[in-house]
Amino acid sequence: MSEAEIEGELRGAIARLLRDRCGIETVAALADGPDQWDESLWRALTEVGVPGLPVGEEHGGGGAGFALAAAAQEELGRRLAPVPTVSLVAVQAALMAAGSDVAERWLPRLTSGEVVAAVATGRTADGWSAADDVRATRGRDGWSLHGHVPIVADAPAAGLLLVACVTDDGDPGLFLTEIDASAGVHALEALDPTRPLGGVTLDGPAERVTGPSGHDTVLAAAENAALVMLAADMVGVGAEATGLAVDHAKTRHQFGRAIGSFQAISHRAADMFVAVESARALVAAAAGALDEDPGSAETRIAVRLAAAQAVDAAVAATQGCVQIHGGMGFTWEHPAHRYLRRAKGAEALIAFPDRLREQAVTAVLHSRKEDSHA
Amino acid sequence: MSTVQTGVAGTSRDTASDTGPGWRARLGDFLTAHQGRPPRDRAARLQWARDFHADLEEAGLAAPGWPADAGGMALGLVDQIAYHRLMTKARAPKHPCGLSFIVAPTLIKHGTPEQKARFLRPLLRADEFWCQGFSEPGAGSDLTALSTRAVREGDDYLVTGQKIWTSMADQADWMFALVRTGPPEPGPAGISYLLIPMDAPGITVRPLRDISGGAHFAEVFLDEVRVPAANLVGEEGGGWAIARTSLGHERATAFLSDEFRYRRIVDELFSLALTTGEADDPVVRQALAGLEAAVRVLASNSRRALEAVLRGDDPGAAASVNRLVKSEFDQRLHEVALRVLGPAAVLGQREPSAPEHGRWTYGYLMSRSSTIGAGTAEIQRNTIAEKVLGLPSHRDDPRSGGAR
Numbered sequence: 051m052s053e054a055e056i057e058g059e060l061r062g063a064i065a066r067l068l069r070d071r072c073g074i075e076t077v078a079a080l081a082d083g084p085d086q087w088d089e090s091l092w093r094a095l096t097e098v099g100v101p102g103l104p105v106g107e108e109h110g111g112g113g114a115g116f117a118l119a120a121a122a123q124e125e126l127g128r129r130l131a132p133v134p135t136v137s138l139v140a141v142q143a144a145l146m147a148a149g150s151d152v153a154e155r156w157l158p159r160l161t162s163g164e165v166v167a168a169v170a171t172g173r174t175a176d177g178w179s180a181a182d183d184v185r186a187t188r189g190r191d192g193w194s195l196h197g198h199v200p201i202v203a204d205a206p207a208a209g210l211l212l213v214a215c216v217t218d219d220g221d222p223g224l225f226l227t228e229i230d231a232s233a234g235v236h237a238l239e240a241l242d243p244t245r246p247l248g249g250v251t252l253d254g255p256a257e258r259v260t261g262p263s264g265h266d267t268v269l270a271a272a273e274n275a276a277l278v279m280l281a282a283d284m285v286g287v288g289a290e291a292t293g294l295a296v297d298h299a300k301t302r303h304q305f306g307r308a309i310g311s312f313q314a315i316s317h318r319a320a321d322m323f324v325a326v327e328s329a330r331a332l333v334a335a336a337a338g339a340l341d342e343d344p345g346s347a348e349t350r351i352a353v354r355l356a357a358a359q360a361v362d363a364a365v366a367a368t369q370g371c372v373q374i375h376g377g378m379g380f381t382w383e384h385p386a387h388r389y390l391r392r393a394k395g396a397e398a399l400i401a402f403p404d405r406l407r408e409q410a411v412t413a414v415l416h417s418r419k420e421d422s423h424a
Numbered sequence: 425m426s427t428v429q430t431g432v433a434g435t436s437r438d439t440a441s442d443t444g445p446g447w448r449a450r451l452g453d454f455l456t457a458h459q460g461r462p463p464r465d466r467a468a469r470l471q472w473a474r475d476f477h478a479d480l481e482e483a484g485l486a487a488p489g490w491p492a493d494a495g496g497m498a499l500g501l502v503d504q505i506a507y508h509r510l511m512t513k514a515r516a517p518k519h520p521c522g523l524s525f526i527v528a529p530t531l532i533k534h535g536t537p538e539q540k541a542r543f544l545r546p547l548l549r550a551d552e553f554w555c556q557g558f559s560e561p562g563a564g565s566d567l568t569a570l571s572t573r574a575v576r577e578g579d580d581y582l583v584t585g586q587k588i589w590t591s592m593a594d595q596a597d598w599m600f601a602l603v604r605t606g607p608p609e610p611g612p613a614g615i616s617y618l619l620i621p622m623d624a625p626g627i628t629v630r631p632l633r634d635i636s637g638g639a640h641f642a643e644v645f646l647d648e649v650r651v652p653a654a655n656l657v658g659e660e661g662g663g664w665a666i667a668r669t670s671l672g673h674e675r676a677t678a679f680l681s682d683e684f685r686y687r688r689i690v691d692e693l694f695s696l697a698l699t700t701g702e703a704d705d706p707v708v709r710q711a712l713a714g715l716e717a718a719v720r721v722l723a724s725n726s727r728r729a730l731e732a733v734l735r736g737d738d739p740g741a742a743a744s745v746n747r748l749v750k751s752e753f754d755q756r757l758h759e760v761a762l763r764v765l766g767p768a769a770v771l772g773q774r775e776p777s778a779p780e781h782g783r784w785t786y787g788y789l790m791s792r793s794s795t796i797g798a799g800t801a802e803i804q805r806n807t808i809a810e811k812v813l814g815l816p817s818h819r820d821d822p823r824s825g826g827a828r
Contacts, residue, residue: 296813299815311815317805328718328725351716359721407709411709411710415703
């Protein structure tokens with residue numbers, strides 16, 4: 051089978067599963083109900099191997115790489131699937147980059163879907179950093195973490211947390227610590243209820259994933275993976291929102307004609323489509339770059355430009371979807387707001403698009419300067 | 425799931441097996457033998473390019489994608505891409521008349537044996553140049569409103585009317601034109617495709633000075649120009665359907681050269697930003713990042729369009745998206761460039777002290793046409809809305825389902 055055929059089969063399989071298990075009514079009921087995420091959907095996705103897609107076969111994964119993991123995430127985004135793949139893949143990427151004993155021990159459990167993992171970090175203009183209010187302490191029995199992280203994506207679904215924080219020695223550290231949704235995780239009301247958020251209080255044992263020398267590489271691997279997966283999610287959200295808007299514009303009649311025949315509508319729809327397609331092109335390139343050369347400056351650039359484009363496209367498409375639906379798009383009953391929430395939530399989740407562009411352009415200009423000095 | 429080689433955006437894969445017996449070696453030898461710097465003098469440079477392409481045709485190394493009976497090499501798509509790469513790498517001169525390759529597919533598919541024998545070889549050799557006579561003052565986006573009349577008289581047509589936006593009109597030996605042979609009502613019916621000799625009596629070419637102050641286009645006035653009926657391509661009244669004939673993969677391969685060019689220009693703009701110091705401005709940096717993203721979208725989309733063609737799929741959506749992205753990107757690129765120039769952006773393109781000989785200012789003015797020529801951005805949006813998204817047409821056309 052060619053790559054395109056494999057991707058097509060994977061997308062088809064996930065799309066079929068989601069059609070049965072993750073219709074918009076199901077998503078709406080879950081979002082408006084007490085549950086934080088869709089555990090039964092997660093089990094079904096686990097059975098078809100979704101949690102292990104980017105992980106190598108030596109760790110029990112599918113060895114499909116980020117390219118196919120991103121394709122799968124686009125399908126999940128399209129259906130607003132309330133499952134923690136973005137966070138999980140970020141942790142998997144970190145553990146693959148670390149290659150330490152701790153990483154080797156945990157990877158298979160994350161790959162099988164047995165354990166869900168999430169990421170707790172701080173955030174600066176340059177990206178992920180040590181969490182502000184967490185300290186890692188080395189005691190007689192090993193490391194322990196103490197402190198609080200105010201917002202952690204997917205924490206209510208997670209049993210394991212990758213924490214970036216400073217150690218007693220003042221070194222940057224990356225740790226794994228087990229968490230429990232019933233203790234230490236305080237569920238937050240999220241703008242996007244399909245991606246649960248938690249405040250996490252840490253006060254217990256942890257395992258160090260990598261020493262100070264590997265810290266930057268491993269954290270960057272997690273951040274790159276999270277950005278690509280979120281970007282893929284946004285392509286799905288944006289594509290579906292565009293599709294909904296187009297379908298509505300074909301059937302809704304005003305002034306005696308379909309509103310989609312008015313160029314104010316059709317050109318906006320064309321722009322939504324172009325933005326989403328452009329994002330899909332960049333996301334495919336970025337996911338391919340992650341597979342081929344994960345640590346390079348070029349990959350860092352590709353990932354950030356893709357994520358910025360995808361988030362912007364999704365926000366524009368979901369806002370356009372609300373607008374084209376008119377008054378109906380403003381109601382709670384209509385699903386348009388659920389797509390808008392997913393996009394707008396994603397915009398703020400890891401890094402705002404302007405920050406990502408700034409990071410990318412810094413790297414591009416840096417490489418130009420090096421070229422001119424070479 | 426088994427282990428797969430990933431890299432959706434990786435290099436193109438040779439799924440189609442193209443075999444051109446020895447063409448690579450022959451082209452390699454040819455390019456080695458034809459190495460050399462282009463002459464500085466404009467006329468000498470043109471002659472140099474003409475000679476190159478005449479030799480290329482002589483060597484049987486012209487027109488990689490054309491069928492053999494049209495004088496082409498009949499290479500498959502993968503080999504065609506390799507061919508273009510080799511030519512680009514060797515800095516071979518471009519064919520001096522790009523418009524020739526718009527008329528050629530129509531001739532190859534719809535021309536008579538006599539027309540093919542007469543026109544294709546001189547066209548490839550750049551012995552004869554072509555200009556396009558489609559647009560008229562009253563027929564721009566709606567080309568079917570054209571009104572240049574061709575009246576049959578014996579074995580000839582008498583052609584009267586006006587064409588506009590005709591590039592190369594002053595250099596061209598021939599014009600491929602759309603003319604109205606049927607009733608005068610606007611519409612695609614009654615439009616014919618005619619080959620008009622530019623030295624025929626009754627033709628006046630008047631240069632059209634454009635926004636940059638230069639004359640890249642001309643107006644062509646036709647006053648009872650006598651054209652042999654044998655120069656009709658296709659059926660009388662059947663011109664509209666064959667006007668946009670393309671050969672196989674042209675739509676997919678057309679983006680390749682643009683992609684390399686835009687990559688280079690964006691790199692040059694980044695260098696300019698470092699030189700002027702504007703690269704330190706956060707707003708400029710956002711704009712630069714946007715361009716970097718756009719140039720990557722173009723590259724990635726062309727690759728996806730190519731991959732679709734290699735799979736045997738229709739690259740339609742990716743191609744439509746790229747057209748719009750490209751025309752707006754070209755404009756944005758030059759808008760940002762003037763910002764990056766800083767205070768020097770007030771200078772005209774001919775001012776001797778203008779940075780880089782005024783190229784960015786000139787480029788900015790010229791880029792205003794990228795959302796107008798070859799389909800306005802508005803028409804391109806209509807195309808995406810109607811052909812890709814399936815939205816009803818804005819025109820009150822009962823067939824489109826627009827009105828109810």
